[in-house]
Amino acid sequence: MRHNRKTMSDPLHAVAERFAQAFATVAGDIADPVVRPSDHADAQINGALGVAKKLGSNPRQVAKDVLVAAGDVSDMCSSLEIAGPGFINVTLSNEFLSIQLQSAMNDMHLGVHVAPTRLTAAVDYSAPNVAKEMHVGHLRSTVIGDCIVRLLEFVGHTVIRENHIGDWGTPFGMLIEHLIDMGQDTAAQELGVGDLDGFYRAARNAFDSDDAFKDRARARVVLLQSGDAETLHLWRTLVSESTRYFNHVYRLLDVLLTDADIMGESSYNDLLAPVVERLREAKLLEVSDGADVVFPAGFTNRDGHPLPLIIRKGDGGYNYATSDLACVIDRTERLDASLLIYVVGAPQAQHLSMVAAVAAQAGWLTPPAHMVHVAFGNVLGDDGKMLKSRAGDTVKLAALLEEAVERAAKAIAQKNPDMPEQERAQVAHMIGIGAVKYSDLSTDRVKDYVFDWERMLSFDGNTAPYLQYAHARMCSIFRRAGIERESVRSVSPIILEPREHALAIRMLQFDSAVWDALEKYSPHRLCTYLYELATDFTAFYEHCPVLKADTEEQRLSRLALCDSAARVLECGLNLLGIRAPEQM
RNA sequence: GCGCUCGUAGCUUAAUGGAUAGAGCAUCUGACUACGGAUCAGAAGGUUGGGAGUUCAAGUCUCUCCGAGCGCGCCA
CATH class of the missing domain: 1.10.730.10 (Isoleucyl-tRNA Synthetase; Domain 1)
Incomplete structure (x- = not known):
């Protein structure tokens, strides 16, 4: 008897539905019963106050009239009482709850109704950079994005996961040259064990201190952009070693992302020139200080002048606005997505709303299709500042997750010493990772939160x-x-x-x-x-x-x-x- | 300067415009040879940063001030 529910199982919805007609009768118009959770009963119906205001009558009298108009509701409510200025306190009948519960539990979604209209959603999240360590900054995007993907799929939407990794740009000149200097095998090994930061630092160091290296790096960027086969091969080595490491972190974190979800910046290379062309055709493009820009309405800079979104830099190169617009086109036109979700830190709010404004003006994002910025705050240390390691640098995500599992294992060993070794290891993983994820998910995402091992691993409280x-x-x-x-x-x-x-x-x-x-x-x-x-x-x-x-x-x-x-x-x-x- | 976000008990925090602002931690008081005590019950703790306004009703909406963080043309 498993089926997808179209109706809602929440008894408060049932109450609202049942009283809607009574309210319409009394109010002479459609009126929301305003059913809310209550400290005084199972639910409270607040609609009488608003209706009385509109009618110019006494709210308690309105409530009485509603109860009369509702007729016999004893199959649902075991008691209805008018209280205070005109609230109706509702107690649900045990029989009703029993029937509803049995029905909900026979449903494969445990009573959660499916989306009335099924959408295709593209969720952009995680987005680490090639040859750079994942750090706590990626934790929130990955964990929140993963949850949103699961929620969307659960209610029946089609979800396309988009891991927009940073796999292109000028740094790759120096990274590839460093790869050559190290020898591919040695480099692959270093990257494979996860020392991405060490690799990146060494490349950066050579670039800053060695002029010959710098020249080679610049030449290499040109080769990369022109599609030189040998250069692309070296680039792919960097990307694949990095994604191998990302996957290690994703498996540790227990999220859904796989290689199939990777849509790096490089994937959009061929779409960048068309973005400029289409904006030009739409007559949105203007030249400002030698750059091709669009001035979306409503944005000003620090001098109060219109703020441009730079589509093509003065040197002819593209930047992130261009590739973000290319993404919008790809997602709405090729993937036919109507819900574009960006799980990205709060500081990017203005940038994303400018991209949305330009995409809308260009006709690439027409309602009901729209962009949603799922913004989030920072992870803080106990000093109230951005979480840093004791040495003062960024905290590596992998190390943090491993510590979580270790701490959980210790707690289990202490509290349940009889558990077999292998099972303990599995459970420690579930608890340690669960604790980290839950502490990230359990407070309002837009706020910063303080990372606290003690609290998140506690067996008491909201953990x-x-x-x-x-x-x-x-x-x-x-x-x-x-x-x-x-x-x-x-x-x-x-x-x-x-x-x-x-x-x-x-x-x-x-x-x-x-x-x-x-x-x-x-x-x-x-x-x-x-x-x-x-x-x-x-x-x-x-x-x-x-x-x-x-x-x-x-x-x-x-x-x-x-x-x-x-x-x-x-x-x-x-x-x-x-x-x-x-x-x- | 302009814009965005945040400000709730000692600490961490919740709350679709609805009654007495709800939890957890810590603190205090009870319950025990326990259907897993890794528990439960209870107490205490608040002028929701200040002020004004809208509303029958404001932590929530509007304005203003204060404080914290972030953003504001060629990095992503």
Whole structure:
């Protein structure tokens, strides 16, 4: 009985739907019931206040009229009370919750409704540079982008992952010459073990200190751009050794990116000249200080004059604006994407909005197609400044992830010494990486956050290990009970106790939690939901005996609730890109 | 100078314009030979940076001031 749901499972939506007609009747027009979560009940209906204002009548009276107009809703609500200035407090009936929950749990998406219109989305994220180490700056883009990709796919959109790696430009002259000096095999080995920074530094050093090298490097750039076969071969060595290393980090990080997702800057080389041509044909191009530029409306520089987007530099070269525009064309015209997502740091906001403005003016980005900048803040050290290593340089992402796994392994060894060595290593990976990712995803992405090992690896509070532990407990009940989880999936839950009631509502809200996170491109909203789910579960678990339930019927019902909670939690963590071990 | 982002308990933070601003950590008080104590229950902690405005209702919207960060023509 597995199917894709078109309807929403969140009971608050059901309440809103049920009361919509009553509100229309009373208001004489379509009026939003304004159903919200409540501290005073399962939900509160706030719409009467607005309607009363419009009608010039008493809000409590409006609320009364709405209740009359709604008629018998006892199949959904066990109690409706008018409170305060005109709120309607709603308590949902246990029978209703039981039916809804069983239906949601029979669905392969656990009640999350599919997108009403399916889109093709291109998500631009991660984007490391060839021959440069990935550092914490890439962590956020990669982890947030990965989560957004998973969310989009989950609700049925088609997603094209775009890893826009930095594989082109003037630095490649010196990098290739350094590669030649080192010998390809030696260089490949150095790059292969991940010492990209050492390689880059050495090349830079030679470039700065050796004039002959500098001349060779400049000549090499020309060769590269003219497509010289030998030069391209050397360039490919650099790219492939680097991507091999990126893949090592991606596997460690447990994200979806593969080689198939790589669309480096070099991929757009042939599209750069057409960008200029098409802008010229569209009569948008102007010459300013020897450069070809476009002046999009509404942007000014520090003198208050129009701010240009430079399409072609005075020396005839292209720059990042050109290739970003080429990307827009490629994504809208070749890939037919209508949702262009950029998971890029907040400082690039102005640049991206200028690109969007020019693309729109040129007709390459016509509604409903649009660009979304999923901006994020910095990772800070405990001094409140950009995270740096003790020596003061950037923190290598790989080293940071390895430390996370080590720390998690230590914690497990201490708390669960009986776990076999090999399993411990796997679980340590899930917990360590999960902790890093969750700490990145669990606060509003636009803010900076402080990187804190202690806090992210704590088993208390809003952390990945806490959620993973809650999941492991849910699973362990079935081992104790000696039955398969699947065997309780046809049980219709009996909801009686307040904690069962609260847990059921929470699970049904997975639908809106996922959509809320997706619509705002804010993974932390899903994190908050999962944390609340975990705390609701532990409260239930504490107060409602499962294995020692009064009757066999109740025991099965509660086991079904445990299984459902585990499924929702695992699915939610999965959407965040975090694994949920069954034991830890 | 102009623009963007941020400012919430000691710390880390949440909150579709809705009632008494919700959590976690730390602190304090309870529950135990425990369905995994890697737990649960409770207490205390706030004039949401200041001020004004819009609204039946503002942490949320508008304006202004203060503070922090970032951006503002040929780097990406």
